[in-house]
Every structure is written in structure tokens, then in C-alpha cells.
Amino acid sequence: MITLDLAALDAPRWVDLPRGVRVLIKPGTTPLMEAARMAAGKRLREMDEAVRQDKSLAMGLGFQILLEELGRYAIMEWEGVQARDGAALPVTPEAIAALMKHDEVGSAFFQAVAAGPEAVAAEGNASGPAPHGTSATGPNTAGGAKRSARSAAGRAPTSGKRRKASRAH
Secondary structure (H helix, E strand, C coil): CCCCCHHHHCCCEEEEEHHHEEEEECCCCHHHHHHHHHHHHHHHHCCCHHHHHCHHHHHHHHHHHHHHHHHHHHEEEEECCECCCCCECCCCHHHHHHHHCCHHHHHHHHHHHCHHHHHHHHHCCCCCCCCCCCCCCCCCCCCCCCCCHHHHCCCCCCCCCCCCCCCCC
16 A cells, blocks of 8 residues: 655655755656656767776766756755855756766755655555565565476486477378
8 A cells, every 4th residue: 555645746845965955856756757767868878888888987977967867857946056156056957967966965866856756665555675676575485496497397408409399290
């Protein structure tokens, strides 16, 4: 069972981030999250092949790009973001990208946007992801297999050659 607060589902909310930054964000709904993922995926596919070949670098850049796209879709207003001269910076794609390069800010922002699905899991009224990646956990109800499927079927390993099926006429 899931408990829905229909009034709050589409309501923007203020989130406090590190370094004195505060952002007004749209809820991390499925359309918002998927739009950001699609935009990030497109940008990743357009990257230089050499960058994409380095898996660690590509994953890091992929998360950075996802943060930027989530920011573009979710941030409506902010406080505590300023230029070097002390003037308040408006919310722009360039300013969002610069803000998300601060690891602690980007990580906290991601957690805040993704809090919608995680809040449901924290309520305990839905199956949350298990640490090892399955969608629901519970006790094992079956023991391990005593024999392999091949030996249980009475077949010995073959050389890999297949026999032609005989045709009955």
C-alpha cells in the first residue's frame, strides 16, 4: 500500500543545501526525473569518444551532467548564490552548472530531488531497494541446488557439436 499526499505531490518546496544555499524545487516526479535523464543521456552521447572510453571519468561526468539537467528542470528560485562581486546570480543553466560542480551541494541537491521516491520507502509502505539491488527483500525460502541442472537431467557435458536431428519421412 502507498500513502499519497495529493496536496503536496505537485507542490514546490524550499530545500536547504550546504554553503548557505537554499533552492525552491519542483517535486522529483517521474516526468521530471526522466526528462533530466533523457537530456543527460543525450549530452553524454555527444561527448568525445575518448572521454566515453574512460568508464570512471564517463560515470563522474554523467552524474555531473545529470545534476545539471535536474537543476534545469527542478530549480525554480534560489537564495545564497552570488557572483564574485557579491551580486545575486539569477537561476540560469550556466549558474546551475557552476553550482552543481560543488560536490557537497550537488549531492545534497540530488538527495533532495530524489526524496520523493525515497520518502515512500522510508515510510515503510512500499518495498524499497535492497542494498544488493533487488527490489524487495525477505528470507530465503528455498535452499541451494544439490546438483547442476545438467547432471540432474542425466546429461554429460558435450564437446559443443550438435547432432543433426533425424528426419522421419
